[in-house]
């Protein structure tokens with residue numbers, strides 16, 4: 001009897017000494033932390049699609065197209081969905097300049113708080129060029145990883161940017177294919 | 187001097203020829219007022235009219251048929267509007283296809299193929315639009331009218347210089363007075379178009395519509411094409427539908443309705459009724475500024491040399507396939523997109539599903555043509 005109690009104590013002791021309390025696999029350290037804050041750079045509705053992808057992957061994520069630095073509280077990873085939409089800006093009630101300022105402030109705050117940042121570009125050609133590329137560049141350059149639907153990279157805008165800045169990039173054929181790299185990194 | 191000198195005979199003959207030409211032209215013109223033939227399929231349980239929701243429309247050019255396809259089993263009520271802009275035939279024909287071929291197994295569908303009935307009675311001046319186009323259906327040659335973007339100008343002649351939207355006060359150019367998709371929520375004592383919008387809003391409320399679709403087309407150079415535009419309420423459903431459509435190689439863009447742009451279905455239906463609105467866009471070369479010869483074949487086959495050259499040059503941002511943009515593709519897209527939204531709805535609401543039967547797959551529609559959807 002005494003022996004059993006002693007054993008139990010030894011086990012408890014070993015358990016308490018064991019580093020970490022959850023038995024996570026070794027590669028977990030490389031994974032991006034959750035919860036995920038999904039925000040926009042350019043107010044395209046692609047944020048909603050990114051939200052759907054995260055939902056399908058059962059990630060702990062919330063969408064805030066107009067997220068501010070304060071919204072980063074308690075966040076593990078900031079997922080920026082880049083692409084410009086005039087309809088979206090109208091829907092959000094902000095100007096292009098205000099949106100640019102907001103995105104800059106959000107990315108700066110994420111860097112200060114050491115929150116990991118990735119960029120998703122899923123809108124293809126429609127979210128490239130002209131007004132979109134200012135947002136695409138801003139978000140991509142602040143990210144540690146890019147996931148881009150190929151039709152948005154026909155001119156190698158993202159892949160050459162990624163090569164220049166040594167940012168890993170996943171090019172996928174379809175939006176739904178983005179689930180694969182997302183599933184791997186989270 | 188003879189009673190009938192040669193110059194008099196010549197003059198009489200010319201007068202007779204002019205009278206015959208006038209008579210013929212007049213007859214052709216009046217044909218635009220003849221109703222289009224829609225042949226309700228076995229899925230249609232009853233037919234009402236917009237006047238049943240707003241009696242003021244009775245006997246006017248704006249009254250329009252409302253088809254009910256009811257399963258008798260519980261489920262959501264879905265509204266599909268075609269012909270908001272009668273120069274966008276894919277929206278109209280997709281709605282007609284539902285009336286003629288669909289069977290509803292759970293929930294119910296309400297279809298208004300000619301939402302802006304008045305716009306089907308004229309074409310837009312200076313556009314060179316065809317007056318009608320024909321398709322071979324499952325059993326016969328069917329002819330449908332090609333209308334104008336907005337309601338017939340005789341309704342509230344003349345247009346004001348500035349159109350002031352009710353109730354927001356938003357100002358648009360005067361010809362938008364007759365644009366049904368700038369008129370919501372409408373006004374019971376307003377213009378003909380405002381009355382039509384009022385009747386449709388009333389229908390949505392009275393029939394407790396859950397999901398509402400407004401089918402459109404746009405010129406290939408318009409940036410919002412092959413798109414789903416929705417209200418905040420429809421964000422998740424549209425995102426789910428878009429992923430489903432993409433898996434079937436039908437890419438779509440998702441756009442949110444700007445809250446400060448008034449009069450549009452995707453804004454006012456969402457704000458003013460419990461329904462979740464979706465506006466669907468396909469590409470229509472007939473509406474494009476770049477198009478060449480504009481005939482019935484362009485409306486049906488969607489093949490235009492100018493757009494092909496523009497597409498090949500790669501210098502324009504247009505949505506145009508080198509093989510043309512035939513009606514089958516555009517109608518097929520509308521029908522698939524509606525189903526994709528409903529499939530997403532079913533996933534999220536397993537307790538109250540809507541189930542449809544009788545619509546061929548997109549590939550089948552492409553293979554067999556739009557006519558295969560019609561009786």
Ligand SMILES: [Zn+2]
Nearest residue numbers: 271274402403
């Ligand atoms: Zn339209």
